[in-house]
Amino acid sequence: MFAGSIRSARQAKAIPRNPSLAVHDNPHAFLMCVYNRDKALCHRLDTRDTLTLDRCVPACANIARTDQHAAQLTARAEDLEKQSASELVPGPLADCLRQRAESLRSLAAQHHGTRIADQEETTA
Structure with missing residues (x-):
């Protein structure tokens, strides 16, 4: 589970390897999305029920760089x-x-x- 914040280097390294997380690299926005629908600001801009990497919001709690x-x-x-x-x-x-x-x-x-x-x- 990704709580929305990373507190150690070990946690940061574990994110991409965790199969229970939906991690998506967004090279156009220069970020990674550790997708959690409940925290996703892109859903507030869109009615689709899927991840929308073309609508990343810089203040989203799902973002990691x-x-x-x-x-x-x-x-x-x-x-x-x-x-x-x-x-x-x-x-x-x-x-x-x-x-x-x-x-x-x-x-x-x-x-x-x-x-x-x-x-x-x-x-x-």
């Missing part, structure tokens, strides 16, 4: 910043791209601020 997801968020933010700096991008669109980049960086920073690391990593 790995360091790789955080790195992907940062890389995508850098891409958006580069696009926003192009002379070919109109001002309002450039502003939107910069705002999205800031939002992605914020998600990556949140992950790094709350992540659970192996004991060896924290003492080195």
Whole structure:
């Protein structure tokens, strides 16, 4: 059972191997969904009775991110910043791209601020 929070590195490593959990990687949203229908915010947006990875909500309790997801968020933010700096991008669109980049960086920073690391990593 996934209670909606991970308290140790051992718990984090056990999630993908637990056959009783529905774990779905969502590379487009840079996250993993440890699906629990009762906590799924995507169901509040949709009437279907199935998982909808195309409607992930960043505040959902089912979301888990790995360091790789955080790195992907940062890389995508850098891409958006580069696009926003192009002379070919109109001002309002450039502003939107910069705002999205800031939002992605914020998600990556949140992950790094709350992540659970192996004991060896924290003492080195």
